[in-house]
Every structure is written in C-alpha cells, then in structure tokens.
Amino acid sequence: MRPVGAGVPLRVEIADKTFHPAGGEPLTAVRDLSFEVRHGEFACLLGPSGCGKTTTLRILLGLDKHYTGSVQLPDGGRIAAVFQEPTLLPWRTVEENVRLAMPPEMRSKSLDALFETLGLSAMRKLYPSELSLGLARRAALARAFAIEPSILLLDEPFVSLDEQTAQRLRYLLLTVWSERPTTALMVTHNLNEALMLSDRIVVLSPRPAHVLGIFDVRLPREYRNPQVMNDLHLSFREKFPHTG
Template identity: 60%
Template sequence: MHWCSPLKNASPAGVSGRLDVRIAEKSFERVEGGQVCVLRDLAFSLEPGSFTCLIGPSGSGKTTTLRILLGLDTDFDGSVRLPGQDARIAVVFQEPRLLPWRTVEQNVRLALPDNATPDLDDLFDTLGLSDVRANFPGELSLGLARRVALARAFAIDPDVLLLDEPFVSLDEATAKRMRALLLRLWRGRGVSVLMVTHNVREAVALADRLLLISGRPAHLTGDVPLPLMQEARTPERMAALLDELGKAYPDMLQI
C-alpha cells in the first residue's frame, strides 16, 4: 500500500532525508475509565538507506509506533518528521492483505498512483513471481503471498518501508529465503527500513541497528549498532553477537 502520511503533527524534513520520530507520550482510554500511557519519551531517527529493527515484548507499543508513523494514529504528543515533502511510505503487515478477486499483478499495481504503469518485470523476477502474475491469491502459498505483499510495497519505490513482523508463521526455510529477498531489494533500492520483529536472531541477521523498547509506559532501553556487513555474519559471528546482546540486555533474548 502507498501511504502519504496525513499526520496532523508531522512536517517535512527538508533535505536531510531522515525520518525523525519523537513520541513524548501516547495514551489510550481505559474501558473502565481513565487513561493508560503505553509510550513515553520514545525518540529515534532513521538515516537514509538504513535497516533498523524495533524489538520489544508483546504489548510494548511496537505496532502502535508503526501506526503513528503511518498516520493511522494521530492522537499522541510529539512529532514525526518525514524524509521530504513528497516522501513515499510503504508498509507490509503480518498478513499479506491481498484482494482475492484480483490477480497477483493487479494486487501489486493497486499500490501505484492513478495512471502509473511502470515496468515491474525486474521486481517480479527478483521475487520469483513472474510465473504467477496472472494467478489469484487463493492459488498461492503463504510464502508466495508474502512475496506479493513485498512486491506491492516496493512497486511504489518507497523512501521508507515499514514492516510489521512480515515473516511470522512461516517455516524457517521459507522465512530465510524471504529475508534474503528483502535484503536484496533493500540494497538495490536504497530504502530506509524499520521492521518490527520478536525474532532476535532474525533482527541480528538483517539489521544494521537494533532499537530495544520495554517497560510500561514503553521507552527506548537500547540503541545497538550492528556495523558488521550482513554477508559477514556467519553462524559463529551471529552466535557471538547474540551472546554479547544477551549479556548487555539480559531480558532481550526472552522476548
């Protein structure tokens, strides 16, 4: 989907190209009355072309943070500064959210602006979807449907891509292939990525930076750079990274 954020408290970021987020406070109304604060003093920036993973326990406000970035929740104190006046923000949810009565190609092109007809051959080839362009979602495996969701997001050539646990419920072999495809698209297109995941190993394999949130109200408890190139993250180095993270943030590996 193509989201042009309508945030009432958002403003363009000029020529910086960064996405700047400052959530001073986000609260919800309790059913029994009163309010509960779920986020407080959560601030971070995404540099152009970066890959950041947001990690935290269930109920810590990760999805709420994404909804704020998408402009789906504007009832918060703070601001979101977009990478530019016409920044394009794409999102991939946990479920593919494909229209069952439209073909794969039609679902992907739904994200495009009216009258836009770009050549998507390379995108379909990269994601291994060329042979199923005329298929309907009901004819696809979950892994293929997730690829279509990725294609729809990248079709608009986004400046920022938000991912809400896009590989959850996939078997590990399929998830590994999906992660490799995501990295390939990210490197080739220079998009800034923010991905929510509960899978710490997945985050360490993909990201160049981890944002850790916890507590109630949730706040940033760790900002961890991962400078080692993804190709160099062998099983041995991955194990060492996870061990270091486990020592520095003992609650992290329990998520």
C-alpha cells in the same frame, strides 16, 4: 506529522500515547520514546510482545494521531508498509494488486525485475487464493517496493511462517532492499531476525515502550555467517542481559 527534505533521517519523539477504552482504565502504550533512523538505513524495533511496537508504527503511518509528541519523516515521498497479513485484494491478480498501489503516473512501468528478484514472475496472473502464505507475503513485499518509497515500514511481516520459509523471505527482502535502498524500519520480537537484517537495533522496554538502548550491527551483511551471528547474539546479550 510533516514530511521533510531529502537525506533527513526518520526522527521519532513520542512523549505519550495512552488509550482510553470506554468503561476501562487508561492504558499507556508508549512514554518518552525517542529514536532516529538514519537516511538509507535498515533499523529494527525490537521488544517483547505487547510493548507498543505496532502502536509506534501506526503513529508513523498516520493511522493514529492521538498522541503527544512529533514525528519527522524522511524525503517527503511515499510511505510503504508491509503488515503481518498480506492484505491482498482477493478479486485482483498478483500484478493487479501491485499496480493498484502505485501512483497513476507509475502504473505503466515494468515490474519484470522486481518480480524476478522476488520469484513471482510465474505468479503474476494468479489470484491470492491460489498462493501459499509465503508467496502472498512476497506479493506484499512487491507491492511495497513497487511504489519506490522514501520509507519502508514493516510490522513483523514473517510472523506465523515456518522458519525455513521465513528465512527465505528475509534473504529476499535483503536482496530487493539492497537493489532499491530506502530508509526502513521493521518491528520484530525475533533477535536473530533483527541481527540478520538491520544496521541498528532500537531496543524497547516492556509497555509503556521507551528506548532501553541502541545496538549497532556494523558488519556487512555478507559477513554475517552462523559463527558471526552467534558472536553478535552474545554481544547483544552482554549489553542487554535482561531482554527477551
């Protein structure tokens, strides 16, 4: 895995990722998976549970190096990740959790605007145990954006939340991403979420994951009202009738 120059897209070419459990049969999670995310684009990896989406994200993060293929990262800068669980340090305040993730040379910069956007200004001195799950997820988003990443990877960050809370956080994610644009790739199995957030959707097959096709969402997000979302949903189902 090698970082590259500014403006270069994220390119993924995973020929094979097979797990070899002790005493068990080999399990191929990914095979012939190829896609790219353009510089500054928000893309979603959409596929059924267990198809290999998270495995792909782990490879992009460098957490799993045992695969055949190559990954090209944009910009050569910092990678930020938001996981299904907030993974905040319980003995640190919200602000301390965010600043600890920042490079030393950035830790003195103001976080006022970021916390204001995410509705965390009054929670800076609170500890994770004093937060609701929704607020903890906001803190995880703040931690990711505070490092000014060249690529943002999200692994179903709103899973297990009630729909009202999840929708509120989707809007917050869009707001903070629009103010601090970066190449973003989000794993989801929620079609409505993907249609709301992304510029393009990379549709994956059941395991072993490979790309079934690309669905581009060309409309600006401010025009994606309920009627438009319904039309997008119908268009997606026409192109991918056997998914989901």
